[in-house]
Amino acid sequence: MGSARETRIRLPAATRTFHLSEAFSGWSFILPGVVVIITFTFVPLLATFWLSLRDVSSFNFPGRWIGLQNYIDLFTWDYSWWTALRNTLIIACVHIPVGIALGLIAAILVNQPLRGRTFFRWGFLIPVSGSAVAVSMMWILVFEPSRGGFLNYALTSLGILERPIAWLGNEMTALPAVVLTMFGNFGFRMLIYLSALQGIPKELYEAAKIDGAGSWATFRYVTWPMVMPATFFILVNNLASSLREGFEQVYVLTGGGPMGATEIIPLSIYRNAFVYNQIGYASAISVIVLVLTIAITLTLGRRASRAAQNAYLD
């Protein structure tokens, strides 16, 4: 209280007349942004919940109130929803740990004084800087189903495969193929790990060397604990985005097929809403994604980003 009084005394009288217009300038500075965010975030947020409780299509708007029927239908007799849920979980369980490992390995390697490391560092960023659609086009080329496709030719001439495989057209291989293309997106994780690695004090490595630690022990007892905040940060962010990941890849590579083998949640939102015109039903899926994502972020996200900030940003 005392300090507030002191400030007031120190400031010249002119600032007090400004005080009136402070509220005005404050509001006018934020107004355009707030209007857009209300229109395209807050209103849609409420509308998604509202739509999910209605039987509504674009011909029949706003439809009628049906309570939780969309959710009941989803879980009781929509086979493709269960497939989408299962595939989304499989992708998350495989992609997140492998992706983290690839990011860390890449970061450690390009952080070594190796010749050509800049080349690799830049090259590893290509898939995350280009659009997911374009990167998926490259993979379509790699997965070309005849013997002249790059992957098929490599594997048949090495004797691993007897006959070429239609990677994206086969129920057994389509999902693994899609996940493989996602593995290529470790660039961001590599960058985050790189800044984490560069923040580790050199003395720790010197001390480990004096103690006679080998490379595995150094990794296990110096590097790994020191990059833990980064790992936690990446893990939580990937978990939070896992329910919406992969739309572009699946849309371009397989369209969700064959026979629903690569059906995933974001694709079923898109298809139910904009192909089958079942707006209420698709909104119910949206609400589930929304609630789960927010739950993950609220329980873990705050801590993860704070840990990362404390560790790597000043």
Add this chain to the structure above:
Amino acid sequence: MSRHSPKFESREILQRTAAYFVLMLLSTITILPFVFMLLVSLDGKGEWGWAPTAPPRLIPDPPTLRFYAYVLSAFNFVRYFINSAIMTAGITLGNLVFGTLAGYAFARINFKGRDLIFAALLGTMMIPSESLVIPQYLIVQRLGWLNTYAGLIVPSMVSVFGIFLMREFIRTIPASLEEAAMIDGCNRLGVFMRIVVPLMKPALVTLAIITFVQSWNTFLWPLIVAQRESMFTLQIGLASFREQRAAEWSALMAGTAIAMLPTTVLFLSLQRYYIQGLIMGATKG
């Protein structure tokens, strides 16, 4: 003595070899598909270029740029490129202007309800955009903005992430300069334009790159809003080209290269600005 013993050196060589081996493995899922794409797009064999023969052709023979010209002229990729450029420019500009304005107000100006509004905005950063796409589409449709640049740009023109990033940056600038200017009779807008904006260059570059890369590469929203072919962005045009001309590999890969070019160049040359914003931006609370 021990540092240069043969045993030490051979171990060093072994480690080095293992490192390069792993780097090569990682390249097969990142760099190699990119190289294949470029080689195929340049292959001028016959009328349609590259075709899957065993063994697959690796060397463009004769090398040609005609498939780039072909997709640009015969397939409207020029139009798609312009649409992508307008959309990206609009979204990026909007984020810079509205992000700094609001970020400044939240950082510096005291007014009633400020912290409450800011907290409400921050809360929306948790929301996955995919789950709002349906009502957003209905709103844009009611506004008559389907197949317009407004429909592509306005919903993404302001991001809470941008506002937050700008606010954090402005808070690191000492306020004393602004106070001095205000005592001299400058109003808030004058202070903002003359003192704050010139100091914000690094933050503006960071926000511009992140927004540019994101909006150039965005897919779901233009897929829904740009239904007419003349409004397609590059990403939509590329996906639709593939649906119609799956067998024209060289042309498809030329289109892919064109769609990747701007963001790849930008990102690779300015990546140091990217990482800080990336850590600050994701899941903020």
